[in-house]
Amino acid sequence: MNFKEHKKDLIAISSLLAIVIAITFILLNTDGKAGVYYVRDVFFYLNNALFYAGYDIGLTSTQGLSPLIPMITSIFFRMGFISDFTIIAISSSFYIFAALGMYFLLRLRFNEVLSFSGSMILVTFPLVIVWVTKGMLDIPGMCMSIWAIYFTILSFRKNTKFLYVAFPLIMLGFFTRYTVLLMVPVMLIQFLMVDNPIDYIKTNIKDIIVGVGAGALVFAAFVGIYSYLNIGLFFVSQGSDITNSTYNALVTPNNVLYYINNIPIYLGTKSFIPYSLKPGTFLNTPIRWIGGRPSIISNILIAILIIGIILYLIKLFSRKNREIFKKENKILKLAIFIIALIAFRVTYLNVSIVTSIIIISISLLALYKLLNKAEMDDFNLDSIMFYWMVVNFLFITYYHVKVDRYFMPILPAAAYFMILSIELILDRLPENVHFEKIKIIAPIGLVCIILLCLGVFSLSNEPHTFDNQMHPNFFTAASEEKAVGAWLTEHDPDYMNKTIWADRGGDMTFLLKKRITSCEKESEDSNFTDKMVKHNVSYFITKDNKTIGEPYTHLYQNGEVHLYYYDKGK
Numbered sequence: 125m126n127f128k129e130h131k132k133d134l135i136a137i138s139s140l141l142a143i144v145i146a147i148t149f150i151l152l153n154t155d156g157k158a159g160v161y162y163v164r165d166v167f168f169y170l171n172n173a174l175f176y177a178g179y180d181i182g183l184t185s186t187q188g189l190s191p192l193i194p195m196i197t198s199i200f201f202r203m204g205f206i207s208d209f210t211i212i213a214i215s216s217s218f219y220i221f222a223a224l225g226m227y228f229l230l231r232l233r234f235n236e237v238l239s240f241s242g243s244m245i246l247v248t249f250p251l252v253i254v255w256v257t258k259g260m261l262d263i264p265g266m267c268m269s270i271w272a273i274y275f276t277i278l279s280f281r282k283n284t285k286f287l288y289v290a291f292p293l294i295m296l297g298f299f300t301r302y303t304v305l306l307m308v309p310v311m312l313i314q315f316l317m318v319d320n321p322i323d324y325i326k327t328n329i330k331d332i333i334v335g336v337g338a339g340a341l342v343f344a345a346f347v348g349i350y351s352y353l354n355i356g357l358f359f360v361s362q363g364s365d366i367t368n369s370t371y372n373a374l375v376t377p378n379n380v381l382y383y384i385n386n387i388p389i390y391l392g393t394k395s396f397i398p399y400s401l402k403p404g405t406f407l408n409t410p411i412r413w414i415g416g417r418p419s420i421i422s423n424i425l426i427a428i429l430i431i432g433i434i435l436y437l438i439k440l441f442s443r444k445n446r447e448i449f450k451k452e453n454k455i456l457k458l459a460i461f462i463i464a465l466i467a468f469r470v471t472y473l474n475v476s477i478v479t480s481i482i483i484i485s486i487s488l489l490a491l492y493k494l495l496n497k498a499e500m501d502d503f504n505l506d507s508i509m510f511y512w513m514v515v516n517f518l519f520i521t522y523y524h525v526k527v528d529r530y531f532m533p534i535l536p537a538a539a540y541f542m543i544l545s546i547e548l549i550l551d552r553l554p555e556n557v558h559f560e561k562i563k564i565i566a567p568i569g570l571v572c573i574i575l576l577c578l579g580v581f582s583l584s585n586e587p588h589t590f591d592n593q594m595h596p597n598f599f600t601a602a603s604e605e606k607a608v609g610a611w612l613t614e615h616d617p618d619y620m621n622k623t624i625w626a627d628r629g630g631d632m633t634f635l636l637k638k639r640i641t642s643c644e645k646e647s648e649d650s651n652f653t654d655k656m657v658k659h660n661v662s663y664f665i666t667k668d669n670k671t672i673g674e675p676y677t678h679l680y681q682n683g684e685v686h687l688y689y690y691d692k693g694k
Contacts, residue, residue: 136240137227143575144223144247148216148256155257159602160208166259167630170211173197174637177206182639188356190261191346192300208602208634211259219256222267223247226536229274232281233502234543241567242543245425248574249535251390251528261301262532268297269307270536273512276311277505279335280318284328287335295342303533306519309481310512316489317496317504380473382526383517390531391538392422392577421577424570425542432545435552436506445498452497460490477522481515488514506544513537543567597683604683608665609635611680612687619663625656626665640665647671657690664688 127134160166168186175187176198197211223243230239246252255262272293279286294311297304318324325332350356439445464487472480492507500506513534520530550563609632612619619636626632629642646652647666653673656664663679664672665687672678672688679689 132236133231136236137224140223140227140240140243141220143244144220147247147253148219151253151257152213152216155212156209158599159606160212160259161602161605161631162598163258163260164628164630166208166211167634169194169197169259169261170208170634171630173201173211174206174634177201179637181633181637184355187353188350190299190301191350192296193261193264208259212257215259215261215264216257218264218267219247219252222263222270225267225270225274226539229270229277229536230540230543232274232277233505234547237564238543238547238567241546241571242539244571245542245574246536246539248571249391249539250393251532252535255529255532260529262529265297265301265304266532266536268293268300269304269533272297272304272307273310273508276314277508279331280314284331284335287331288338291335291339292342295339295346298343299346303516303519303530306515306533307512309485309515310508313485313489313511314508317492317507379526380521383520383531386528386531388418388422388426390528390535391425392419392574419577421574424573428545428549429538429542432541432548435548436544439548440495440498440500440503442499445500448497448499449495452494454494457490457494461487461494464490472518473522477519480518480522484514484518485511509537509540513541546570600683604685605631605665606635607682608680608685608687611682612636612663612665622662623660624663624665625659625661627667628665632665660692662690662692 160170168189171181172187172189172191172194174181176191176195193211193215196214200210200214223246226243226246227239230242234242252263252266272290275286275290275293279290290311294304294307297307315321315325464483468480468483468487471483488507488511492503496503496507516533516537520526520534523530546567550566553559553562605628613636616622620638623641624632624636624638625641625643627642627644627647629640629644632640643652643664646655647664648671649655650671652671653676657675664676665685666672667684668686676688676690678686680687
């Protein structure tokens with residue numbers, strides 16, 4: 125490597141990694157103390173990691189969830205690091221690789237400064253920051269998507285042997301979070317974007333087969349593990365249920381504008397507290413988990429994006445390009461674009477999402493073929509990123525359950541178009557002796573403002589939740605559960621042979637390393653005590669529950685968590 129030639133890249137990458145690693149450690153410092161109490165899904169992955177590590181906890185209903193992160197976590201569990209912090213640290217490492225992958229992806233089109241700025245914009249979106257150290261799969265899934273598409277684009281621009289990496293990454297991403305499979309159409313449409321797809325495939329058939337074969341081997345390896353362990357591919361059926369959720373959408377009205385309405389909040393929030401969660405409110409009610417209204421940063425980014433779209437369209441349909449379009453055989457392509465677009469509009473939400481994606485793909489491909497001869501800097505990459513955004517947006521909009529973090533796969537494309545907008549704006553400025561300095565200062569200045577706001581309004585705030593029904597103390601909720609679990613294991617060496625129920629069964633299953641029945645919804649029933657006696661329940665772990673009566677006695681308490689005991693010998 126010629127270090128002088130790549131000096132700017134090395135400075136940009138080093139700066140990017142230093143900032144992102146610093147953000148990660150700050151977030152880890154907070155969430156490491158708090159644990160994963162407020163994000164219950166993580167206990168599914170923690171319990172699956174225990175299963176992969178050899179613990180027989182009996183929770184077969186969740187073992188078919190996306191396996192990669194639990195499998196990686198189980199390696200560290202086998203080494204003795206059995207803690208919720210383990211999965212938090214593992215998932216947060218993907219945040220760092222996502223930033224690095226985004227930089228390389230942006231460098232396919234932009235200079236070092238803009239690529240650095242675009243990566244920083246992505247990793248400081250509120251929707252990203254809030255999930256970095258929660259132990260969930262969204263950040264790892266986004267990371268795998270970025271790298272898979274990056275290597276796919278390299279295979280078309282540099283060497284088709286990059287497909288040897290691209291296809292396996294898609295499969296690894298699929299087993300990280302099933303929505304990464306949406307990158308498959310983004311990958312495939314690139315084959316159709318070349319001038320003569322059939323000739324291209326024939327010329328590069330060997331590398332394509334090897335790449336597909338490598339991906340198939342990864343897929344077969346995971347399926348083999350699942351088959352050996354007798355686990356169902358639950359996350360695959362979950363994806364299937366979503367892709368065929370027309371019936372559910374009819375039963376529960378689909379708020380198709382949900383994500384559009386909340387985009388400003390995803391880009392920047394006032395009084396943004398990245399650790400604050402308000403869980404549970406799905407469907408048509410916004411989840412105000414990050415608190416407050418869109419910030420000035422959000423307004424700036426949206427303004428930049430709108431100006432950029434206008435400038436892009438002006439450039440695309442300039443007089444010179446209009447002359448180029450006149451020479452093209454545009455009638456057939458235009459007809460296909462319009463007819464497919466109408467067909468999409470008529471069928472969307474009325475058929476499966478797979479059908480909708482196929483129809484919109486035909487429409488957008490026809491549009492690309494119609495416009496791709498225009499004199500633009502990189503119309504091909506712009507089109508790929510736009511298609512990435514459309515496919516993911518259609519999927520999450522189609523699904524009737526609305527959860528803000530589902531929007532995360534769209535954010536890399538959003539960051540791309542924000543940087544493209546900045547470049548277009550800077551290119552319209554009058555050139556003078558200070559022009560080159562402005563091109564450097566402007567995007568970095570925006571990043572500095574974002575980081576300043578992040579530091580002042582986010583990382584300096586005290587974490588809390590907005591839901592009064594949950595534990596009032598952010599930092600002690602998880603530690604209180606752990607303390608009760610530790611007390612029980614210390615005072616009853618035979619607890620593994622006794623029946624234990626809990627309000628939060630998933631949490632206690634992980635802490636006690638045995639299956640604990642979850643009873644949060646039914647524990648408030650007046651006959652719940654009788655039900656526990658009938659099922660020979662020895663211990664019940666709960667937030668202060670007034671319905672628990674004799675023969676159960678209050679045995680131990682730590683903070684908000686209480687342990688009840690039924691002595692069958694009395």
